[in-house]
Amino acid sequence: MCGIAGFKFSQGAADRAMLEAMLGVIEHRGPDSFGGCLIGPAALGSARLKIVDAEGGNQPAVSRDRNVSVVFNGEIFNYLELRENLIAKGLHFDTRSEIEVLLNLYLLYGELFVNHLEGQFAIAIYDHRSGTILLYRDRFGIRPLFWARHGDMFLFGSEIKSLITVDGFQVSLSHRALVQTGLFWTTVGDETAFQEVKQLPPGHILKYHDGNVTLSQYWNIFSLCEVDRLNLKGDEDYLRAFRSEFDAAVDRQSMGDVEVGSYLSGGVDSSVVAHRRSVRNGPLRTYSISFSDAEYDESKSQRTMADENNFIHTSVQIGYEDIVRNFYNVQWHAESILFRSAPVPLFLLSERVKQDGLKVVLTGEGADEMLFGYDLFRETKIRRFLARDPQSANRGKLFSRLYSYLPQYKEKRFLGLLIDFYAPTLLSDSHHYPMQVRWNNGRNLSEIFSSEVRNGKCDPIADLEKYLPRAYYSSNDLQKAQAVECATLLPNYLLSSQGDRMSMGNSVEGRYPFLDDKFVKFMASLPERLKLRGLKDKWILRNAFKESVPESICFRPKVAYQAPDMKAFFSSVEGQDLVRTYLSDARIKSLNLFDPMMVRKIIRKGESLSAMPRVSMRDNMSFIMLLSTMMIEDIFVKKNHLSFSGGKKISVEYV
Amino acid sequence: METEKSIIRKIIEYIISNHPCGYTEDNLPLEKSLVELGILDSYGVVELVVFLETNWSIVIDDDEITREKMGSIKKMAALVNGKLS
Numbered sequence: 001m002c003g004i005a006g007f008k009f010s011q012g013a014a015d016r017a018m019l020e021a022m023l024g025v026i027e028h029r030g031p032d033s034f035g036g037c038l039i040g041p042a043a044l045g046s047a048r049l050k051i052v053d054a055e056g057g058n059q060p061a062v063s064r065d066r067n068v069s070v071v072f073n074g075e076i077f078n079y080l081e082l083r084e085n086l087i088a089k090g091l092h093f094d095t096r097s098e099i100e101v102l103l104n105l106y107l108l109y110g111e112l113f114v115n116h117l118e119g120q121f122a123i124a125i126y127d128h129r130s131g132t133i134l135l136y137r138d139r140f141g142i143r144p145l146f147w148a149r150h151g152d153m154f155l156f157g158s159e160i161k162s163l164i165t166v167d168g169f170q171v172s173l174s175h176r177a178l179v180q181t182g183l184f185w186t187t188v189g190d191e192t193a194f195q196e197v198k199q200l201p202p203g204h205i206l207k208y209h210d211g212n213v214t215l216s217q218y219w220n221i222f223s224l225c226e227v228d229r230l231n232l233k234g235d236e237d238y239l240r241a242f243r244s245e246f247d248a249a250v251d252r253q254s255m256g257d258v259e260v261g262s263y264l265s266g267g268v269d270s271s272v273v274a275h276r277r278s279v280r281n282g283p284l285r286t287y288s289i290s291f292s293d294a295e296y297d298e299s300k301s302q303r304t305m306a307d308e309n310n311f312i313h314t315s316v317q318i319g320y321e322d323i324v325r326n327f328y329n330v331q332w333h334a335e336s337i338l339f340r341s342a343p344v345p346l347f348l349l350s351e352r353v354k355q356d357g358l359k360v361v362l363t364g365e366g367a368d369e370m371l372f373g374y375d376l377f378r379e380t381k382i383r384r385f386l387a388r389d390p391q392s393a394n395r396g397k398l399f400s401r402l403y404s405y406l407p408q409y410k411e412k413r414f415l416g417l418l419i420d421f422y423a424p425t426l427l428s429d430s431h432h433y434p435m436q437v438r439w440n441n442g443r444n445l446s447e448i449f450s451s452e453v454r455n456g457k458c459d460p461i462a463d464l465e466k467y468l469p470r471a472y473y474s475s476n477d478l479q480k481a482q483a484v485e486c487a488t489l490l491p492n493y494l495l496s497s498q499g500d501r502m503s504m505g506n507s508v509e510g511r512y513p514f515l516d517d518k519f520v521k522f523m524a525s526l527p528e529r530l531k532l533r534g535l536k537d538k539w540i541l542r543n544a545f546k547e548s549v550p551e552s553i554c555f556r557p558k559v560a561y562q563a564p565d566m567k568a569f570f571s572s573v574e575g576q577d578l579v580r581t582y583l584s585d586a587r588i589k590s591l592n593l594f595d596p597m598m599v600r601k602i603i604r605k606g607e608s609l610s611a612m613p614r615v616s617m618r619d620n621m622s623f624i625m626l627l628s629t630m631m632i633e634d635i636f637v638k639k640n641h642l643s644f645s646g647g648k649k650i651s652v653e654y655v
Numbered sequence: 656m657e658t659e660k661s662i663i664r665k666i667i668e669y670i671i672s673n674h675p676c677g678y679t680e681d682n683l684p685l686e687k688s689l690v691e692l693g694i695l696d697s698y699g700v701v702e703l704v705v706f707l708e709t710n711w712s713i714v715i716d717d718d719e720i721t722r723e724k725m726g727s728i729k730k731m732a733a734l735v736n737g738k739l740s
Binding site for chain 1 (some may be wrong): 671672673675676677688689690693697698700701704714717718720722726
């Protein structure tokens, strides 16, 4: 696991100091060693965290004739298999590392070598013969990769901050990103929080040649429609197959020469992951977040799971002050407009993992997308069911089985209101039927933006549609909701702001058995009724492992992982100071991104929170988006973060 | 003695100060659904019910929490007024 960075000039020789500054600022991603190469006008570099072939896997890998050089961040889970195939085809290897496999694959297959890879990766290749830079990103977007043009230079890196270290490169906040985040909770496509910086979308290849950038998609979620359907006799056979494929995924994802730990959220996904790893590998270290505020705390389930399985368990307790004190640093790592404070505890959790000397943790991320675990999937089913008979007195009652953690769904007396709430979109013929309720809520959030942002020519749904393949429009509701989740929240929040950036901020690599390429194909081969059976979500996962995981965890309804948002900031002097600094009237007016009157109203609401039993999701989201945007403006646009004044000196080994 | 007009005024004040939106006390529509206007989300209605109940010491029955009885500020004011008189 590593961080990568590099660039290409249009002419002249590449510059060492520039590469070193770009690598120095992402040292957290790979503090074990730095490597670089300068070939003509191009430079490629890596900050390496040694996990696989610690001694042999130094980067970049450069071909013998120095025509092709490669750096990469991530893991290729089938690299040994690929290596054997390449050797059989007569290619030569000096090491047992993944990077050398990538180099040889490219030499043999050319640009589309990526189709052979299974794993989580961001790869950069410079082919000196044609002067081309190629960038690749894994299918789900587990590993990040950003790029920009600066004058006639092309820049890329695992994190945006690498690009910002480049002399004279100035970023500004993207209005489009703000509007997208208001609606989808994240940006979409190649958009980042900054107008001048793009991300390479998951499953895409970028080619920079002759000063032109071209993007092509090598994979999308609908590629899975081509997977042959599994046709077994009955439930028992499917459950058995699921168990065996899942175990294989956990084994593959545990690859490496170092100890592998596991996160334990208290939900079924990470519990099953941790359980299988410990059964297959012996004593396991597990890590959980607990909250001083009982509204968010799940330590009881975590403790039950850890005790029953004799995990070597560590729980990191998070109070309001932890959220407040670490928010700025988390923004430095996340580099995006956040809508929740929930990344903060994950940053503190990986800090604890690092203290124990671990570099790799397994997580349960991806199960909700692949096995239809979100309430969104069930909500859509109920809306369709009610739409067939909108006057039915009983059908609407099913809404009370959703979002068990929200009081308006839990308390019977609000049922009538809920049915009314769903009424306006019930009979809609929109292509995006599953997303309509959420997007309507999001639209209302846009009121916090200034009229300049609101009236700009941004159409987030059109932006999203650019990345939805044609197959989307003929797919069913479940597939549509899954595709949108995989184009928005999964890559651009869960795997980044809560995933890669929070763990790599402390040099810890996350692994995702539910997003393992082979296992994903297996899950795609299963009939839908095994994933969402009636309104029972993740049916096959829960039933496959019901003997291993305590019933109270295995069959409990989904609880969204969240952390205190507004409450944390307004309940302490320190938090209120931050609000006063970043959300001051003068500052808000000078940036002209938000409506000053709305900001004042939100602050006033925050100040009177003690009188409220609970803060609504909309208020929490508006507040965190505001604070987050104002902070990243300070950090990256004004470059007020210390790391931008005087680059960190690192020692790079050149090949 | 509370009048329907003063109830309306208090509901408007509550909405404007607790639910950040683009409307002001002078132009908040009185006969439209606050949910459809985008001012309240589903939890916003929960907060509103709690506000009505505590501010006027009344109990709103489960079958009254519907668009028919609470679908606009005027309807809510009539509901509250009906319980007070």
